[in-house]
Amino acid sequence: MAPTPPSPRPSAPAALEPPVALEPAMAANGIGSFDWDLRTDVIVGDARACRILGIDDPAEHPELPPLDSEGFLALLHAEDAPVVRDRVQRAVAELGQCGAYYRTVFADGEMHAVRFRARVLADQQGKPSHMVGFVWDATVELHKRVRADRLAMVREERTRFIKEAARALSEATTMQDVARVFTELPLPGIPPDGLILAVLDSGRIQILRSTGYRPEAPAPPDHVPLDSDHPAALALRTRTPVFLGSRREYQERFPAVWERVSDTTRSAWAFLPLVAGGRPIGVCVASFYEDRALDSEDRTLLSTLGGMVAQSLARARLHDAEHELAAGLQRVMLPRRVPPLPGFTSAVRYLPAGTGLQIGGDWYDVVPLPGGHVGLVIGDVQGHDVHAAGVMGQLRIALRAYAAEGHPPAAVMTRASRFLADLDTGHFATCLYAEVNVDYGAVYAVRAGHLDPLVCRADGSSAVQPVAGGLPLGIDPENSYPVTRFTLDPGEMLLLCTDGLVETRTVDIDEGMEQLRHAVGGRELQGPGALEALADRIADAAADSHERDDDIALLLLRWDGPAEARPRQLRRRIPQADLEQVAEVRGELRDAVRRWGVGELADTVELLTSELVTNALVHTDRDALLTARLYREGGPEGPARLRVEVDDESDLWPKRRTPGEQASSGRGLMLVEALADAWGVDPRGTGKRMWFELIHRQP
Structure with a gap:
């Protein structure tokens, strides 16, 4: 039995007319229909389809040429045309369905979006002959997509901004650093025209730093009492942000202080309280030239930023307080000034350790002695913390007293060692004490585990002066210290320092002393400011070193010769x-x-x-x-x-x-x-x- 031949496929109608029953539904939903004759490459659509596509209706303009595939694709956005072409070609090849979303630009330049669904119909020979389908306007979707894309971009920018702001604020060490970082932040989406960071100090809100305010413009209010009727004070008292979207709103809500800001050119403000550890510490203000009604996302961004600034400011305030305490303690422990010494010129420097509290046990001292002589002290108590600084202060005073009493150098060092041992602090100290005779430049030096001094001669040469040494102070109270005598000629210099100047993580003491010797060798030592300039050069080089992790004490003394006018x-x-x-x-x-x-x-x-x-x-x-x-x-x-x-x-x-x-x-x-x-x-x-x-x- 012969196989039954396949039934023929339906042919495309001569004219595409939607059923009368569907017309009201299509009209109500703004749906148009089209017929694309694939054999003649002519596209025919109803009136609604023409309006949706942005082309003239052939029924109203018979003189226009029919729309073909190339003309249709030319109406599409350059990015969408290849997509539509590929989908149509695939549907024709498979005698199937296709659909697409594309953008098109009307004659007036306005961007529109269109969606269509279509099916390919075959003729009696099974070849594609027509593509028939529906088309409807999707411009509303386009606007939603554009808004969604814009919002997604803004959110991405804000997320990136929060990360960058957090990184920058985490690197801010002092309160001034936090203020600088905050006032230089580029807020995405809502760039303010002015930024202020103020701190709460003794019941008043005081401006720490501001930006965006011209010198000729009225200055922002400063030293505002916390109990005043000011939006910044209200934000701090209630710990809630205050947003003012217009000048009128400011005047209505805060009439008592409006007169003070009425001359400003700002029209909108955001007052953000800075709260850390449950305590208000300040307020930051963002202002705008135009009225600005901040939405919820804008307010969330600003509030998040305020929280990060508050944490950084609290940390920086603690750091500043610790640094001021350490610096004040170090100033008290070290001599406030070096007294004038007839016959001598001196220069001293102290550099705290680069980490921690920046306080330590290194010290220097210059002690005027009977007869116009001078005692030089350089020392280093073990450690660079508050305890070491306290021990250093006691030891410095004791050693100074022993020297001022007229004891010879060996006795001064022995008594100082016994004194430190009696303190029972658990610390030891290295020290070098030298007594210099003003009349003939003789130096009597004793050393307790410290570095040898450096002598810079008048001819420009420099050398390490060996000094007989003993144990560090505080280890053996009965230890004796031998005295080494050497002389200086007029104009020659004695350099004493602690090991922080010559020893780092990568440089040992011997190598560091050699580098220091070359650094000071050949330098000009004469003149009223020569020693100060040399001390600055040495200290600046040490301060710029990234490998330094210990504090430094430096003492320079030049013997200028006997003072003839003095008895x-x-x-x-x-x-x-x-x-x-x-x-x-x-x-x-x-x-x-x-x-x-x-x-x-x-x-x-x-x-x-x-x-x-x-x-x-x-x-x-x-x-x-x-x-x-x-x-x-x-x-x-x-x-x-x-x-x-x-x-x-x-x-x-x-x-x-x-x-x-x-x-x-x-x-x-x-x-x-x-x-x-x-x-x-x-x-x-x-x-x-x-x-x-x-x-x-x-x-």
Whole structure:
């Protein structure tokens, strides 16, 4: 049995006429119909379809050429035409359905949107002949889509803005940094014409920073009391934002303060309270030149921004308070100024650690000593925190007191070590103490675990000066410290510093000292501002280093030479239990009298001084204080009188004896009486003073 042949497909009608029953429904919904003859490429539509497509109705304009596929595609938006073409071609090839959404621009330039649905019909041979379908206006959807796209873009911009604002505010350290970041933020969608950040201080709202206000324009209100009828005060009291969309609204809601802002050119305001930890700390204000009714999303954005600013401001306020406390504590701990020193020029610098509270245990000090000499101190208490700073302050005062009492350098350092050990703080300290003689530039230095000093010579060279060292202070109260003596020539400089200047995470101390030596070598050291300029250069280089994590103390001292107009004097305290100091004092006194121009008296003064000092130390249980002075009688050409005094606290007076030939002692006062031009013993309330004088006459 032969197979049954397939039934023929329905052919396209000669003219597309919608059923009469569908016409009211199509008219009510604004739906038009069209017929596209695929064989002749002619598109025919009813009146509604023509209006929707934005073309002339052929029934009303028979003179116009019929619409073909290329003419139809030319009506479409350039981005939509390829999509429609592909879908039509696929439907024709498959004898199926197609639908599309496209945009078209009418003759008046207005953008419209159209949707259509169609089916391809085949002729009796099964080939595509017509595409028939419906078309309706989708411009409303287009507007909704445009608005949705715009809103999505705005939301994306605001999300990105919130992230950028959060990042910038998190990096703001001080209150001024927070104010700068806030007033420079570009708010998306609602760019304000003016921004103000104000803080609450002592019951008043004070402006911290503002932007967008011209100098010639009325200034925004400042120092507003919290209990006033002002929108900023209301926002803070209620902790609720205050939005004013027009000048009229401002005047109606706040008539008491309207007069103060009536001259401004602003027309809308947003007052956002800044609340952190449940406490109001300030307010930020956004203002606009035109009336602005902020919608819910705008208000949400501003409120979110206010919350972030509040948290950053609270953190920055705490940081500023801690920094001010640390800086104030450091200022109290360190000398407020270096006193003027005849014969010397000095410069000092202190740089706090780059992290934490920026406070530490490094210190410097310059101590005027009897006889015009000067004591230099540089030290570093372990750690760079408040505890270390407190220990440093106590140790600095104690060491300064020991030096000012006239104790020799070794005794100063020993007593300071014992003092720190008695404090029982758990901290140790490194220190270098140097006593510089103004008359002849001799330096007596002791070192307790600290860096050696650097000496810059007059010829431009520089070198590390080795100083014999001992244990850091506070470790062994009975530790003794050897003294190293070296000299400076006029115009030469002594540099003392702490390890923070020469040691970093990547540079060890030896390498750092070598770099410092090269940095100061060849620098100009003369002139009134040379040392200050050098100190600035060293401190600036250290401050710019990103690897520094310790505080720095720096002390520069230049010996300018003996001060001729000042009386010549040498004063030394000699510990009772340290007879070795007698030899050092004799040598120093010999150098002094030679420097003073009476070197012929050196042997005699050394002998007599040794007798008086030894007598005071052997026959008492206290320290002795030596003072030597040179006076000129009758002008520069007159005789010089050298007076040496030895003070002790014993009430026992010396007795002159007549020793036998074999006696090993008892001749001290006989030598003094025989060689001195004058001598004597004077009471001093507690103790006595033995003295002698030698006269030197010009040849």
